Amino acid sequence: MSIDPRHDVASGGTGLFEFWTDQGVPVYLHDMDLVSVEVRPVDQVVVLRFEYTEARWTPAAAEATPVVVMRFEGVAVRWWNQEAGVLGQVGDFEYDGGDGFKLTTYSAVMEFGAARLVVTAEPGRGRG
Structure with missing residues (x-):
């Protein structure tokens, strides 16, 4: 994520819902779909x-x-x-400013706490 105070997670009050990468690429989760959730309980990841x-x-x-x-x-x-089926379009991703998160999509709601977050951007399938 960007460390530029105009484009970081705290800049617009939008948290993880809208931010920029450190390469200046905008991330608008409200225009994206949650395509997978991987839970590793033993590793707490x-x-x-x-x-x-x-x-x-x-x-x-x-x-x-x-x-x-x-x-x-x-x-x-x-x-x-x-709900069963596709995880769906992101409706909201709330961040409480500490360690609390609440992700809402078309068919799922997940609330969790986390000590650390790493965000990366990658090429998609069939894209450059």
């Missing part, structure tokens, strides 16, 4: 993968790296409710 799945909602700067991977460490899942 949760890995979330989001992808721009609609070309019209993908910022030009994100076309080469349309997948955002969030790796949370030191995780304690507090609540998780998911």
